[in-house]
Amino acid sequence: MARYLALTGGVGGAKLALGLAHVLDPDELLIAVNTGDDFEHLGLTICPDLDTLTYTLAGENNTELGWGRQGESWNFLEALEALGGESWFQLGDRDMALHVVRSQMLRNGATLTEATQAIAQSFGITHRYVPMSDEPVRTTVHTADGPLSFQHYFVRDRCQPEVTGFDFVGADQARLIPQIEAWLAQCDGVIVCPSNPFVSVDPILAVPGMRAHLERLPTVAVSPIVAGLAIKGPTAKMMAELGVPSTAAAVARHYAGWLDRFVIDASDAELDGTLSVPTVVAPTVMVTLADRIELARTVVRAFD
Amino acid sequence: MARYLALTGGVGGAKLALGLAHVLDPDELLIAVNTGDDFEHLGLTICPDLDTLTYTLAGENNTELGWGRQGESWNFLEALEALGGESWFQLGDRDMALHVVRSQMLRNGATLTEATQAIAQSFGITHRYVPMSDEPVRTTVHTADGPLSFQHYFVRDRCQPEVTGFDFVGADQARLIPQIEAWLAQCDGVIVCPSNPFVSVDPILAVPGMRAHLERLPTVAVSPIVAGLAIKGPTAKMMAELGVPSTAAAVARHYAGWLDRFVIDASDAELDGTLSVPTVVAPTVMVTLADRIELARTVVRAFD
Numbered sequence: 001m002a003r004y005l006a007l008t009g010g011v012g013g014a015k016l017a018l019g020l021a022h023v024l025d026p027d028e029l030l031i032a033v034n035t036g037d038d039f040e041h042l043g044l045t046i047c048p049d050l051d052t053l054t055y056t057l058a059g060e061n062n063t064e065l066g067w068g069r070q071g072e073s074w075n076f077l078e079a080l081e082a083l084g085g086e087s088w089f090q091l092g093d094r095d096m097a098l099h100v101v102r103s104q105m106l107r108n109g110a111t112l113t114e115a116t117q118a119i120a121q122s123f124g125i126t127h128r129y130v131p132m133s134d135e136p137v138r139t140t141v142h143t144a145d146g147p148l149s150f151q152h153y154f155v156r157d158r159c160q161p162e163v164t165g166f167d168f169v170g171a172d173q174a175r176l177i178p179q180i181e182a183w184l185a186q187c188d189g190v191i192v193c194p195s196n197p198f199v200s201v202d203p204i205l206a207v208p209g210m211r212a213h214l215e216r217l218p219t220v221a222v223s224p225i226v227a228g229l230a231i232k233g234p235t236a237k238m239m240a241e242l243g244v245p246s247t248a249a250a251v252a253r254h255y256a257g258w259l260d261r262f263v264i265d266a267s268d269a270e271l272d273g274t275l276s277v278p279t280v281v282a283p284t285v286m287v288t289l290a291d292r293i294e295l296a297r298t299v300v301r302a303f304d
Numbered sequence: 305m306a307r308y309l310a311l312t313g314g315v316g317g318a319k320l321a322l323g324l325a326h327v328l329d330p331d332e333l334l335i336a337v338n339t340g341d342d343f344e345h346l347g348l349t350i351c352p353d354l355d356t357l358t359y360t361l362a363g364e365n366n367t368e369l370g371w372g373r374q375g376e377s378w379n380f381l382e383a384l385e386a387l388g389g390e391s392w393f394q395l396g397d398r399d400m401a402l403h404v405v406r407s408q409m410l411r412n413g414a415t416l417t418e419a420t421q422a423i424a425q426s427f428g429i430t431h432r433y434v435p436m437s438d439e440p441v442r443t444t445v446h447t448a449d450g451p452l453s454f455q456h457y458f459v460r461d462r463c464q465p466e467v468t469g470f471d472f473v474g475a476d477q478a479r480l481i482p483q484i485e486a487w488l489a490q491c492d493g494v495i496v497c498p499s500n501p502f503v504s505v506d507p508i509l510a511v512p513g514m515r516a517h518l519e520r521l522p523t524v525a526v527s528p529i530v531a532g533l534a535i536k537g538p539t540a541k542m543m544a545e546l547g548v549p550s551t552a553a554a555v556a557r558h559y560a561g562w563l564d565r566f567v568i569d570a571s572d573a574e575l576d577g578t579l580s581v582p583t584v585v586a587p588t589v590m591v592t593l594a595d596r597i598e599l600a601r602t603v604v605r606a607f608d
Contacts, residue, residue: 042404043347043411073379079401083426085408093397097383100346104389107347122387 001028002303003187005180007132009034009049009200011067011232012224013193014056015286019296020191021057021127022289030183031129032176034195035112036139036168036203039151041089042080044099045106048151049200050116050131051098058123066232069095088156113177128179132204135174139199140167150199159234163241166198171206184213189303192221194284196235197254198242214258220302221255222284222295223248226265231285252277261302263295305332306607307491309484311436313338313353313504315371315536316528317497318360319590323600324495325361325431326593334487335433336480338499339416340443340472340507343455345393346384348403349410352455353504354420354435355402362427370536373399392460417481432483436508439478443503444471454503463538467545470502475510488517493607496525498588500539501558502546518562524606525559526588526599527552530569535589556581565606567599 004024008017008031017031031053038047055061055069062068072092081087091099098119105115111134120129141153143161153161176184190213195201205211225248230236236246244250248264252275255262262277265284272279282298283291308328312321312335321335335357342351359365359373366372376396385391395403402423409419415438424433445457447465457465480488494517499505509515529552534540540550548554552568556579559566566581569588576583586602587595 043407069383073377073397075377075397076380076400076404079373079398080404083401083405083423085401085405093377093379093400094383096380096397096400097387097389100380100384101387101389103347119387 001025002189002300003027003183004029004189004191004300004303005183005187006031006191006193007034007195007201007204008032008053008193009037009195011052012286013049013195013200014053014061015292016191016193016222016295016299017053017129018056018289019286019292019294020299022293023296023300024127026126026128029127030179030187031127032132032180032204033129034200034203035131035133036137036171036199037150037154038136038138039149041151042086042091044103046089046099046151047102047112047116047131050112050129051095053129054098054116054119054123054125057120057125057127057129060123068092069098089151090155111177113179130177130179132176132180132210133174133207134177135170137171137174137203137207138169139203140169141199142166154199154234159237163234163238165242166202168203168206171203172208174207176207176209181209184217187217189218189220190214191299192219192255192259194222194224194231196224196230196233196238197251198235198238211258218260218303219258220261220263220280220299221251221259222263222299223251223265223268225251226284227267247271249275252279263299263302305329306493306604307331307487308333308493308495308604308607309487309491310335310495310497311338311499311505311508312336312357312497313341313499315356316590317353317499317504318357318365319596320495320497320526320599320603321357321433322360322593323590323596323598324603326597327600327604328431330430330432333431334483334491335431336436336484336508337433338504338507339435339437340441340475340503341454341458342440342442343453345455346390346395348407350393350403350455351406351416351420351435354433355399357433358402358420358423358427358429361424361429361431361433364427372396373402393455394459415481417483434481434483436480436484436514437478437511438481439474441475441478441507441511442473443507444473445503446470458503458538463541467538467542469546470506472507472510475507476512478511480511480513485513488521491521493522493524494518495603496523496559496563498526498528498535500528500534500537500542501555502539502542515562522564522607523562524565524567524584524603525555525563526567526603527555527569527572529555530588531571551575553579556583567603567606
């Protein structure tokens with residue numbers, strides 16, 4: 001039996017994590033989730049990346065929207081807007097329940113890990129996923145318009161401001177949660193899901209100790225850039241603004257120093273053999289569940 | 305021009321308050337609302353009596369249910385229940401917006417009065433209504449099963465435990481809000497709406513100074529008991545459990561010491577002239593808006 005730690009952020013990462021959960025048993029996989037996107041809003045602690053994974057693993061993700069919860073309604077948000085409340089963050093009626101329950105657990109003294117485990121159990125999820133840290137890490141996006149908290153950049157301002165850099169506020173005081181430390185002590189490799197390198201993966205790497213584990217352990221990453229485009233989200237736009245080519249090759253360079261094998265899409269096959277890291281060429285665009293499972297198999301095989 | 309202060313609690317009181325808002329101009333009426341029912345729930349400050357009045361004055365009350373907000377949906381509550389959250393208090397999706405907005409205003413340092421005024425303005429309500437106090441007063445219902453916070457008694461336990469008495473925790477430290485004090489200094493009379501005497505009216509009277517104002521000013525109350533029955537809610541059941549006859553006469557005795565005129569229903573006409581306080585006999589069961597307006601006219605005329 002081999003054991004893997006997977007690192008994931010948003011929707012793309014959750015797709016591969018679901019594939020991994022189909023390919024690996026619960027005792028073969030621990031998923032560490034970015035919390036840099038988390039924020040306090042309307043008195044609630046909202047953890048978008050954890051929630052994306054919860055909904056995805058529970059089969060409760062909204063496939064129509066591509067984000068949020070299945071069978072969602074928006075009556076709260078509509079009433080909130082009519083009352084002049086802050087309605088820029090799309091909080092669905094059913095999604096609200098998760099934020100309210102977690103916020104209450106946190107107020108009552110639970111760690112984010114404990115709250116996440118309780119929520120996973122409520123949803124009947126048997127694979128284990130945890131926040132990277134119980135201490136708050138908050139991504140600040142530096143832009144031409146000034147610094148923005150991640151959700152202000154991502155949702156409120158729709159990724160429009162030009163990005164100049166990032167800060168992971170609190171990361172230097174944060175600790176990897178004990179479950180991740182314990183797992184890393186006995187695991188066989190780290191899988192980096194196709195998530196945004198700058199705002200999904202880098203915050204996890206910013207938690208002290210994580211990068212050293214990646215340098216020490218076999219690592220396989222899946223490129224979030226396919227044929228110069230991000231499947232979803234602002235990765236390619238960010239790269240352009242940061243003066244980096246929006247290519248899988250640039251992502252490989254970004255991961256240099258710890259990446260051992262890079263899974264790139266068949267449409268980027270011409271990069272095979274040209275990167276400083278060995279590549280695996282495979283279909284990486286996950287449309288169906290079968291795609292997710294097939295890519296998960298590819299990733300696990302890449303450790304051989 | 306005459307000026308009136310109206311005291312109100314739940315649904316019955318709000319019906320008359322709506323009638324009064326049709327009969328009196330905004331500068332002739334201030335409505336002081338019971339806050340003894342308020343509670344902290346799921347991280348929100350919920351003020352059921354204030355909200356009942358808000359929805360009633362805004363024409364947003366749910367006439368099908370007899371409580372809550374019009375056009376309500378329950379997707380949040382359903383999802384909350386599935387997550388094992390505390391779902392005994394019926395929080396509708398649209399209603400949630402009000403609790404979230406108010407709780408945020410209170411966390412940001414607004415008084416309950418300021419939050420109430422902002423909410424009233426959002427709903428386009430021109431008549432003025434305020435909490436009795438900005439300091440928390442919380443009704444404890446003493447029962448044969450032990451003490452219960454009001455909403456646990458009223459909603460969670462559906463008024464089933466046998467009532468032995470009440471405490472208005474915090475009332476002795478509470479102050480009437482300045483707007484009520486100022487209004488009382490220049491007003492011509494106090495209207496006590498047909499609300500529960502024990503848990504809607506008594507908490508307002510428990511705020512230091514209120515009773516002295518009632519003793520000093522002309523007062524007209526409308527009986528919440530009609531032909532031995534409460535139109536809505538546990539008033540009659542409470543009276544029976546407290547060893548008091550569930551009659552309009554017993555309510556008049558409960559209000560003895562400050563009540564000047566008591567409006568009783570036509571079905572209780574035989575009590576006319578038998579009480580220690582002068583009575584006005586009128587239809588008090590408010591089914592239609594016309595009923596509310598007509599009763600409001602009767603009450604205002606009773607001050608002559």
